[in-house]
Amino acid sequence: MKGLLYKDFCVLKKQVKILVVFVLFYSVWAVVSNTPSMMSTMVVLISMMLPVSSMSYDEGGQWYRYAFSLPVSRRSLVLSKYLLGFLTAMGGLLVCSVCNLIILYLTNWENALESWVIIGVSLGVGVIFLSVLIPLLFKFGVEKGRFILIAVAVVPSMLIALLMGTLKNTGITLPSEAFFQAALCASPFFTLAIFLISFRISVGICKKKEY
Numbered sequence: 001m002k003g004l005l006y007k008d009f010c011v012l013k014k015q016v017k018i019l020v021v022f023v024l025f026y027s028v029w030a031v032v033s034n035t036p037s038m039m040s041t042m043v044v045l046i047s048m049m050l051p052v053s054s055m056s057y058d059e060g061g062q063w064y065r066y067a068f069s070l071p072v073s074r075r076s077l078v079l080s081k082y083l084l085g086f087l088t089a090m091g092g093l094l095v096c097s098v099c100n101l102i103i104l105y106l107t108n109w110e111n112a113l114e115s116w117v118i119i120g121v122s123l124g125v126g127v128i129f130l131s132v133l134i135p136l137l138f139k140f141g142v143e144k145g146r147f148i149l150i151a152v153a154v155v156p157s158m159l160i161a162l163l164m165g166t167l168k169n170t171g172i173t174l175p176s177e178a179f180f181q182a183a184l185c186a187s188p189f190f191t192l193a194i195f196l197i198s199f200r201i202s203v204g205i206c207k208k209k210e211y
Contacts, residue, residue: 001080004072005080005084008054011054012054015053016050022042023092027095030103050085051081051134055134075203078138078202078206085127089123089126092123096119096123120187124187124188127191131195134198138202139209
């Protein structure tokens with residue numbers, strides 16, 4: 001497992017350098033403009049794209065054919081991609097947390113709870129995004145998987161926007177604040193469940209697929 005992760009980080013060495021530049025840019029921008037929400041969203045989502053880039057390189061270089069000739073199980077290979085996503089997400093979370101603490105210190109801890117909620121939601125969205133994307137990439141390949149994900153992401157977004165507009169026009173009362181607080185507390189468990197289900201699906205796809 002360590003060897004697979006080391007391979008991924010070596011392949012992504014140039015991309016990691018670019019990511020560091022983006023992180024520094026958005027971090028400085030967030031501190032100067034006092035907008036932690038923008039910084040947290042960009043840093044977490046960009047860091048979550050590293051596993052996608054890794055799978056793109058693997059597919060382009062015919063890595064899977066070579067890897068399966070080695071004493072490496074398909075489950076281990078799939079697990080390495082999810083661990084890569086987890087590690088990059090935690091790295092993004094760490095950067096967001098440090099920058100948020102700096103912003104809160106400079107603003108006398110104004111809107112502290114809101115900023116931490118935004119970071120947590122951004123992380124959850126990134127993990128769910130990756131959980132949906134990785135099985136699609138294993139099933140259809142990187143190019144087709146990206147196009148399918150766009151369709152999968154656009155349709156729910158349009159439905160949510162339509163639903164919110166309908167609720168606003170009809171005057172239907174939205175759920176109470178207590179409901180949203182309960183949903184927020186349950187979201188980490190929901191996100192973890194999605195992540196684990198996604199892993200099992202990816203393992204099943206990888207075991208059946210011919211490379």
